[in-house]
Every structure is written in C-alpha cells, then in structure tokens.
Amino acid sequence: METGAPLAPAQGHGQNLAWLPRGYELTVLVLLGLAFGFAYFDRMALTFLGPQVQADLSLSNAQLGWLGSGLSLTWALGAYFVGRWSDRIGKRKPFLLAALVVFSLCSVLSGLAWSFGSLLASRIVMGAAEGPFLPICLAIMVAASADSRKGLNAGIVQNVFGSLIGTMVAPIVLTRIAEAYDWRTAFMLAGIPGLVLAGLIWRYIAEPGRPTGADAVVPEKLSLASEWRELTTLLTAHNIQFCALVSVFAVGSIVAGSIFMPVYLTGPLGFDALTVSNVMAVVGICPAVGAVLAGLLSERIGRKRALVLFTSLMMIAPAALLWIDGAASTLTVFMFVGWMGLGSFPLFMGIIPAETLGRARAATAMGLVVAIGELVGGVFAPPLAGWLGDNYGLDAALYLQLALAALAGLTALFVRETNPRLLKGLAA
Numbered sequence: 346m347e348t349g350a351p352l353a354p355a356q357g358h359g360q361n362l363a364w365l366p367r368g369y370e371l372t373v374l375v376l377l378g379l380a381f382g383f384a385y386f387d388r389m390a391l392t393f394l395g396p397q398v399q400a401d402l403s404l405s406n407a408q409l410g411w412l413g414s415g416l417s418l419t420w421a422l423g424a425y426f427v428g429r430w431s432d433r434i435g436k437r438k439p440f441l442l443a444a445l446v447v448f449s450l451c452s453v454l455s456g457l458a459w460s461f462g463s464l465l466a467s468r469i470v471m472g473a474a475e476g477p478f479l480p481i482c483l484a485i486m487v488a489a490s491a492d493s494r495k496g497l498n499a500g501i502v503q504n505v506f507g508s509l510i511g512t513m514v515a516p517i518v519l520t521r522i523a524e525a526y527d528w529r530t531a532f533m534l535a536g537i538p539g540l541v542l543a544g545l546i547w548r549y550i551a552e553p554g555r556p557t558g559a560d561a562v563v564p565e566k567l568s569l570a571s572e573w574r575e576l577t578t579l580l581t582a583h584n585i586q587f588c589a590l591v592s593v594f595a596v597g598s599i600v601a602g603s604i605f606m607p608v609y610l611t612g613p614l615g616f617d618a619l620t621v622s623n624v625m626a627v628v629g630i631c632p633a634v635g636a637v638l639a640g641l642l643s644e645r646i647g648r649k650r651a652l653v654l655f656t657s658l659m660m661i662a663p664a665a666l667l668w669i670d671g672a673a674s675t676l677t678v679f680m681f682v683g684w685m686g687l688g689s690f691p692l693f694m695g696i697i698p699a700e701t702l703g704r705a706r707a708a709t710a711m712g713l714v715v716a717i718g719e720l721v722g723g724v725f726a727p728p729l730a731g732w733l734g735d736n737y738g739l740d741a742a743l744y745l746q747l748a749l750a751a752l753a754g755l756t757a758l759f760v761r762e763t764n765p766r767l768l769k770g771l772a773a
Contacts, residue, residue: 373489376546377482378506380445383538384478385511387452387471388416390535392603393516393625396611396618397528398464406605406742408461410731413604415465416472417596417723421716423476431477437485438552440477442543447474449539456532479503480712488553504636504691512629520622579713583761584701588693590756591656592718597726598659598749599687604727605734605742606680609666613739616673624677628662628684635688643692648700649762652692657754659686663747667740686750693757694718700763722749 391398391412399409431440451471458464486502522531579585610621635655643651661683665676698711726749733741762768 370489373486373550374501376542376550377486378502379510380441380539380542380546381479381482381502382506382510383535383542384445384448384475385507386515387448387535387539388420388475389511389515389603390452390455390519390532391468392607393519393622394523394528394531395604396608396621397523399608401528402458402461402464404461405731406608406734406739407728407731409604409608410601410727410729412461412465412468413600413727414724416468416475417600417719417727419469419472420476421719421723423473424480424712424715424719427473427477427481431481431484436552437481437488438546438550441481441485442547444474444478444481445539445543445546447471448478449536449543452536452539453533456529456536485550485553489551505633508630508633508636512632513626514629516622516625516629520618524618576713579702582701584697584763585714587756587759588698588701588714589717591652591689591693591753591760592714593722594749594753594756595656595659595686595689595693595722596718597722598746598753600723601726601730601742601749602663602746605730605739605746606662606666608734609739609743610676614666614676620673624673624680627677628680631681631684632687632690635685636691637688638685639688639692640696643696643764644766647762647764647767648692648697649757649760652689652697652760653754653757655686655689655692656750656757657686658683659689659750659753660747661686663743663750667743667747689753689757693760697760697763700765 395409398404399406404412427440427444431437448471451467451474454467455464455471458467482502519531519535522534580589607621607625610616610624611618616624635658639651639655642654662680663683665679665683669676669679694714695711698714726745730742730745733745
C-alpha cells in the first residue's frame with residue numbers, strides 16, 4: 346500500500362505519525378474537501394440570497410455589486426499575505442482552523458446585518474479568512490497524499506467539493522431556508538457546518554511536518570527589492586501576462602454573472618425564487634464537469650485550444666438570458682453548457698502557469714494569476730455591472746458579463762502551448 350508523506354505529531358491528539366496509511370489520506374481528503382466546499386458555500390450565499398437581501402435592506406444594484414467586490418478584494422489579499430505567512434513559519438493547521446472559525450462567524454454576522462455597511466464589513470472580513478483557505482488546504486492535502494494521487498486529490502478538493510456544495514447544494518438549501526424563515530436565518534445556519542468541521546479537523550488532521558530537501562529552503566527574511574525583482578520577472582513571462590489577463594476577464598465575468606444572473610431571472614424574466622434556486626442548483630455542477638472535460642481535452646488537443654474553447658463557452662449563459670425567450674428548462678440547458686466554461690479556470694490559473702515556469706515557482710506563478718484576477722476582475726466588475734444595472738437596466742449588467750467572457754476567449758488565443766507531450770511531438 347502506498348503511504349503519504351511523514352508528518353509531525355498531530356496537534357490536538359499527540360500521536361507521532363511516522364507514516365500515514367491510506368485511511369488517513371482519505372480522511373484528510375473528505376474533511377478538507379467538505380471544509381472548502383462549505384467555505385465556497387458561505388461565499389456564494391449572497392449570490393443565491395441576493396434578491397431577498399436587496400429587497401429587505403433596500404440595496405441598489407451597485408451596492409449589491411460592491412458586496413461581491415469587497416469580498417473579492419480581501420480574498421485576493423488574504424490568499425497572498427496569509428499564505429506567505431504560513432510558508433514563513435512552516436505551520437498550516439492553525440491558519441486553517443482560524444480561517445474556518447472566522448468565516449463561519451462572519452456568515453452568522455451577515456445574517457445579523459442591519460445595513461449595507463454592516464453587511465459589507467462582514468463580507469470583507471469573510472474574504473480575508475477564506476482567501477488563504479484553498480492554498481493551505483492543498484498544502485495539507487499534498488503532504489498527506491501518496492505521490493501517485495497528489496494531483497487527483499488536489500483536484501477533488503478544489504473542483505468537486507467546491508462545485509457540488511458551493512454551487513449545487515447551496516441554492517437549494519439556502520433558498521428553501523429563506524422561503525421557510527428568512528434570509529437572515531439562512532446566513533446564520535450556513536455558518537454552522539464550518540464550526541463543526543473545525544472541531545473535526547482539529548481532532549483528526551495532523552500538522553504536516555516541515556518539508557525536507559530543496560523544498561525546505563525557505564528564506565527567513567526577504568527584502569523589498571528581491572520581492573520586486575521576483576514579481577517583475579514573473580510578469581515578463583509571456584504566458585503569465587496573458588493568463589493574468591484571461592484571469593481578469595474570466596473572474597470578472599463569472600463574479601458579475603453569479604451576482605446578477607439570479608437577480609435577472611427573478612426580475613426581468615419573472616421566475617419565482619424556488620425555480621431560480623433549482624436552475625442555479627443544476628448549473629452548480631457545471632464547474633466540476635467542465636474541469637474534468639477541459640483537463641481531458643487539454644491532454645488531447647493541447648492546453649491552448651482547450652482554454653480558448655472553454656473560456657468562449659462562458660458567453661453562452663448571459664447570451665441565453667438576454668436573447669432566448671424560453672421556459673426555465675430551456676434556459677437551464679444553455680446556462681449549463683455556458684457555465685461549463687468554468688472548467689477553464691484550472692488551466693489558466695494552475696496548469697499553464699505551472700508548466701510555463703516549472704514546479705519550483707509554480708505556487709508563486711499561480712498565486713499571482715489568481716490575485717490579479719480577483720483584484721481587478723473580481724473587485725471592479727461587480728460594482729460596474731451594478732452601476733450599469735441601476736442606470737441602464739439589468740440587461741446592461743449581463744452585456745458586461747458577456748463582453749468580459751468574449752475578451753477572455755480572445756485573450757486566450759495569445760497563450761502559448763505548454764502541454765509537454767504536444768511540445769515534444771512538435772519538436773520531433
């Protein structure tokens with residue numbers, strides 16, 4: 346049986362784990378997957394409860410957009426700074442537990458919000474806690490995984506659990522709680538799973554031991570000049586430049602769409618809240634399906650072609666809502682196909698940057714692409730879409746989503762192929 350990497354004594358139960366059996370690896374996979382899934386569940390709660398929150402707090406479309414952009418801003422900053430902090434001191438588990446508790450409490454605070462300002466404050470703090478969550482989860486997962494399953498386990502934690510819980514289960518559960526009680530109760534109950542998982546992770550997941558060999562060399566102090574040189578070096582790489590641009594457009598399109606598509610379905614299209622929740626639940630499985638299909642296609646036809654195809658698919662969802670006058674079932678089919686475009690995210694945020702710069706700098710490259718996408722697209726697109734919706738109607742917000750998706754597809758044309766197998770074939 347293959348075993349995972351050696352770990353230090355587990356915090357909270359004091360066992361000295363010299364080696365880890367497959368059962369422990371599976372435990373880590375399930376607990377971390379559920380934890381990230383409910384972290385995304387909490388982030389997406391405002392998407393599905395947005396119409397009720399907007400009506401109750403008398404929010405404008407622009408304010409609704411700022412709630413999304415505020416979370417995106419601190420999500421990006423938290424991912425970079427807290428992630429580096431964790432690397433510097435060589436600890437993972439304390440940051441993971443703190444993040445779980447903080448964003449769960451912020452979900453409860455969101456349910457207690459009495460104004461736009463109080464709700465924005467809770468979302469900002471939530472973003473700072475959730476931002477570093479995925480990188481730290483993946484660091485623990487990789488340490489507990491056998492070499493032959495590291496990539497598979499990381500993909501399951503990020504794509505499968507996040508999609509199924511955060512975008513498929515969330516609209517069904519949250520909307521029905523809001524219908525039965527109110528949106529405040531839904532927010533408060535959404536915070537409970539994170540607190541439960543914090544206890545389970547404290548009890549059953551060990552603190553990974555410090556890496557050995559080349560990976561163990563972590564500078565204790567880095568100068569501002571060296572940091573700046575590293576950043577400029579990364580940004581001179583052709584693929585990093587264009588992957589960052591794709592990230593800006595794709596993240597902007599998806600974040601704006603996730604906020605305003607449910608509002609558009611209940612507003613101009615006139616569907617009831619339960620119908621909309623069912624539509625969004627079906628659409629919620631698309632990122633998992635899209636990620637698998639995009640990954641498989643990228644091995645056969647190349648990273649670039651798969652990236653162009655799946656970023657272009659993101660245009661279908663807003664186009665269908667704008668131009669197709671059909672039943673909810675018809676729109677669901679088009680939105681399902683279009684939302685599979687999220688399968689492009691692992692390509693431009695992960696695989697292509699890693700293959701461009703190599704494993705030694707893969708984490709830094711991926712973090713930079715994610716941060717640029719969140720800081721620009723995630724922060725500015727939602728309030729801009731809200732402002733357009735307030736001044737020109739919600740159609741304008743969806744046209745912005747459509748335009749950003751088109752720009753992502755066009756920018757992907759300039760990315761250079763990185764698939765090692767295809768490159769070897771071309772060289773031969």
